[in-house]
Amino acid sequence: MKQYQFIIYFLVLFLSSNIIYAKKLITPLTNKPAAVNFKLLDMDGKTHQLSDYKGQPIIINFWATWCPPCREELPSMNRAWAKVKSQGIAMIAINVGEDEDTIFTFTGDYPIDFTILLDQSGEIINQWPIKGLPTTFVIDPQGRIVYRAIGGREWDSEELLNIVRALKTKPSN
Amino acid sequence: MKKISFLICLLLPQILHADITKTASPETQLIEWKLVEQNFELSIIQRLPDQTYSFFAARGFPKHISHNIANSCVFQTIIRNNSKDKNQSIDVSLKKWHIKINNKTQPLKLKKVWDKEWQQSDIKPASKLAFRWATLPTEQNYEPSGDYNWGMISFGPKPGSIFDLYIEWQINNQKNSTWIKNIICPTNR
Numbered sequence: 001m002k003q004y005q006f007i008i009y010f011l012v013l014f015l016s017s018n019i020i021y022a023k024k025l026i027t028p029l030t031n032k033p034a035a036v037n038f039k040l041l042d043m044d045g046k047t048h049q050l051s052d053y054k055g056q057p058i059i060i061n062f063w064a065t066w067c068p069p070c071r072e073e074l075p076s077m078n079r080a081w082a083k084v085k086s087q088g089i090a091m092i093a094i095n096v097g098e099d100e101d102t103i104f105t106f107t108g109d110y111p112i113d114f115t116i117l118l119d120q121s122g123e124i125i126n127q128w129p130i131k132g133l134p135t136t137f138v139i140d141p142q143g144r145i146v147y148r149a150i151g152g153r154e155w156d157s158e159e160l161l162n163i164v165r166a167l168k169t170k171p172s173n
Numbered sequence: 174m175k176k177i178s179f180l181i182c183l184l185l186p187q188i189l190h191a192d193i194t195k196t197a198s199p200e201t202q203l204i205e206w207k208l209v210e211q212n213f214e215l216s217i218i219q220r221l222p223d224q225t226y227s228f229f230a231a232r233g234f235p236k237h238i239s240h241n242i243a244n245s246c247v248f249q250t251i252i253r254n255n256s257k258d259k260n261q262s263i264d265v266s267l268k269k270w271h272i273k274i275n276n277k278t279q280p281l282k283l284k285k286v287w288d289k290e291w292q293q294s295d296i297k298p299a300s301k302l303a304f305r306w307a308t309l310p311t312e313q314n315y316e317p318s319g320d321y322n323w324g325m326i327s328f329g330p331k332p333g334s335i336f337d338l339y340i341e342w343q344i345n346n347q348k349n350s351t352w353i354k355n356i357i358c359p360t361n362r
Contacts, residue, residue, distance in 0.1 A: 027316040097302040122302040131310040132322035151321035
């Protein structure tokens with residue numbers, strides 16, 4: 001009997017370690033660099049600046065329509081937006097190098113309800129610490145980059161969104 | 174005893190160190206070589222020359238340049254840091270990778286080499302931008318919070334060539350390396 005208890009104990013430990021392993025979150029940036037301001041047009045031709053969003057946490061995703069992991073994570077970002085849009089958190093998807101028509105066609109298959117900005121010349125992505133798409137940053141209310149995710153994530157996970165929500169209540173040092 | 178054996182069988186695949194696997198997609202028949210070594214995971218997946226040609230032609234590259242890229246053994250590549258340890262960072266520099274073909278070693282055809290080739294060509298900035306972001310970064314750090322990246326790599330040889338690939342990566346500045354043997358540059362079907 002004791003032998004079985006040991007096996008069950010081992011199995012529980014093993015499975016819980018796998019559950020922890022499955023929780024892939026985001027990387028905190030200890031140096032918290034200031035996010036570089038941008039001035040970009042949205043799909044309706046309206047200008048947006050990063051500084052317009054100061055005072056609230058912002059999730060900024062750099063993406064392109066041809067990027068498979070971007071396509072994989074965007075639906076979870078859209079679900080995340082539905083959860084946080086009334087909670088004082090902003091979300092922006094900055095498309096790299098494509099035009100309105102391409103993005104418009106794409107959003108027919110992959111609806112994006114939050115703000116899409118166009119970095120057609122790649123000028124902004126070159127100023128941010130990015131090496132691949134998708135890369136997502138979380139900016140704190142003081143305008144500093146506090147988290148980074150290289151590659152896709154499940155953005156609608158409560159555990160991940162709670163990290164962003166926490167920036168509202170306690171200022172990051 | 175049977176129950177114990179069953180549990181051991183259940184755990185065994187997780188405990189064993191996996192190495193390099195080679196699998197063909199049932200739909201496309203394209204081959205993927207996958208390396209899982211400690212927490213470093215690398216997949217290189219064949220792309221048909223036609224597939225690569227279409228991608229770059231659709232992004233405004235002139236036909237002859239799209240053709241050159243497509244015939245340079247372009248693979249889709251995915252690199253992941255699967256670490257559970259929050260301090261285990263992985264660094265990859267493609268400058269340290271090389272291939273061995275016909276008993277000769279040669280470097281990968283990296284972005285810098287393509288850029289140099291295109292200095293005199295009339296390629297639109299938007300096309301170059303797409304190339305830059307669709308190809309795997311030459312150097313990148315992967316943090317253990319689930320970081321991964323994907324992108325194309327051009328190994329260089331012509332379609333139909335077979336080569337060995339030397340791979341190097343660092344875990345917390347400690348060098349790791351291995352070879353993937355007999356990689357096949359696919360031909361159009």
